Amino acid sequence: MKAISVFNNKGGVGKTTLLCNLAAFLAMQREKRVLIIDADPQCNATQSVFRDSTIDDIYTNDRFTIYQVVQPLAAGKGYSKRLTTRKSTTFGVDVIPGDPRLALTEDLLATDWSQATAGSTRGLRTTFLFTNLLQRCAGYDFVLFDVGPSLGSINRSVLLASDFFVSPMSIDIFSLKAIQNTAISFKKWRQQLDGGLSLNEEPAELEVQDVRWKLRFAGYVTQQYTAKTDATGQKRAVKAFDEIMQQIPHVIDANFLPLEENPLPKDRYELGSIPTLHSLIPMSQTGRKPIFDLKSADGVVGAHFSRVRDYSKTIGGIADRLLDNLGRLS
Numbered sequence: 001m002k003a004i005s006v007f008n009n010k011g012g013v014g015k016t017t018l019l020c021n022l023a024a025f026l027a028m029q030r031e032k033r034v035l036i037i038d039a040d041p042q043c044n045a046t047q048s049v050f051r052d053s054t055i056d057d058i059y060t061n062d063r064f065t066i067y068q069v070v071q072p073l074a075a076g077k078g079y080s081k082r083l084t085t086r087k088s089t090t091f092g093v094d095v096i097p098g099d100p101r102l103a104l105t106e107d108l109l110a111t112d113w114s115q116a117t118a119g120s121t122r123g124l125r126t127t128f129l130f131t132n133l134l135q136r137c138a139g140y141d142f143v144l145f146d147v148g149p150s151l152g153s154i155n156r157s158v159l160l161a162s163d164f165f166v167s168p169m170s171i172d173i174f175s176l177k178a179i180q181n182t183a184i185s186f187k188k189w190r191q192q193l194d195g196g197l198s199l200n201e202e203p204a205e206l207e208v209q210d211v212r213w214k215l216r217f218a219g220y221v222t223q224q225y226t227a228k229t230d231a232t233g234q235k236r237a238v239k240a241f242d243e244i245m246q247q248i249p250h251v252i253d254a255n256f257l258p259l260e261e262n263p264l265p266k267d268r269y270e271l272g273s274i275p276t277l278h279s280l281i282p283m284s285q286t287g288r289k290p291i292f293d294l295k296s297a298d299g300v301v302g303a304h305f306s307r308v309r310d311y312s313k314t315i316g317g318i319a320d321r322l323l324d325n326l327g328r329l330s
């Protein structure tokens with residue numbers, strides 16, 4: 001099992017949309033067993049893959065969500081032993097639904113992180129919340145974490161538990177700055193974690209095997225630029241975005257690759273590029289279906305069919321490049 005976080009320290013860059021479609025593609029077209037863990041208190045991944053009746057059932061009847069994973073720990077009762085997932089039939093994946101109450105644990109995780117960095121067993125146990133959860137997810141090929149854009153303590157715990165991260169990028173200066181912030185934070189977290197682990201005297205009490213920093217960068221996807229067909233029939237970013245688009249590989253090289261012990265060749269990190277999808281997005285949201293699987297019954301007519309086909313090729317290319325990178329990095 002490999003755990004992958006889809007992360008960018010900039011909001012609204014298409015993390016959740018990419019994650020849900022990538023998860024569905026790996027499950028439906030590549031026969032992988034996939035679990036989505038919605039670790040964003042906004043719960044957008046949960047809303048994307050389940051119909052309203054399911055959402056009502058989860059939240060009205062207090063069904064199993066990510067909150068049931070964190071609540072016992074927050075109450076001082078140790079790691080939760082429960083793991084219940086829900087199937088999204090349209091996306092072909094299992095899901096641990098998100099929960100707005102996850103936001104309430106941000107403070108606990110922050111306080112316990114400062115203890116963790118001083119070697120405290122309790123602090124480290126709280127920090128390894130998601131690492132412990134993943135030990136119960138061995139039946140999957142991939143676990144994909146959806147997270148919000150912050151570099152706060154919930155995301156730190158999720159990222160510490162993940163084997164890989166993938167970054168969707170919007171083509172603007174803030175995405176470039178977000179890469180720099182992310183690299184600074186990862187470097188600091190890694191040092192702090194190493195420091196805490198070396199001071200801790202009760203490793204057996206942690207109940208997690210995989211405690212060392214293992215997060216590796218698996219690639220980036222450029223998103224939501226305005227694509228136009230040029231004279232040669234190629235889709236390319238409009239000129240205003242070109243300059244920033246060209247800077248992205250350099251900013252990635254300069255910030256993420258120095259964190260890697262054995263980086264891949266630089267040109268392998270670009271997983272693909274997704275154009276603005278216009279009406280396919282609301283169709284997918286209304287039908288709770290992956291974009292590549294939209295049909296006429298979902299409202300696809302005329303030119304939309306070729307857009308769905310184009311998207312299928314794009315997300316397939318991204319998935320296959322990612323699988324290839326994961327194979328090379330493992």
Ligand SMILES: Nc1ncnc2c1ncn2[C@@H]1O[C@H](COP(=O)(O)OP(=O)(O)OP(=O)(O)O)[C@@H](O)[C@H]1O
Nearest residue numbers: 011012013014015016017148149275276277278281
């Ligand atoms: N390729 C696309 N073309 C057009 N709209 C898109 C595309 N990808 C995502 N969107 C829309 O952009 C908005 C932000 O996308 P999404 O929720 O996936 O971003 P996010 O990075 O997960 O946001 P957050 O940081 O809040 O979690 C959503 O309304 C989504 O439907």
Ligand SMILES: [Mg+2]
Nearest residue numbers: 015016044147
């Ligand atoms: Mg999101």
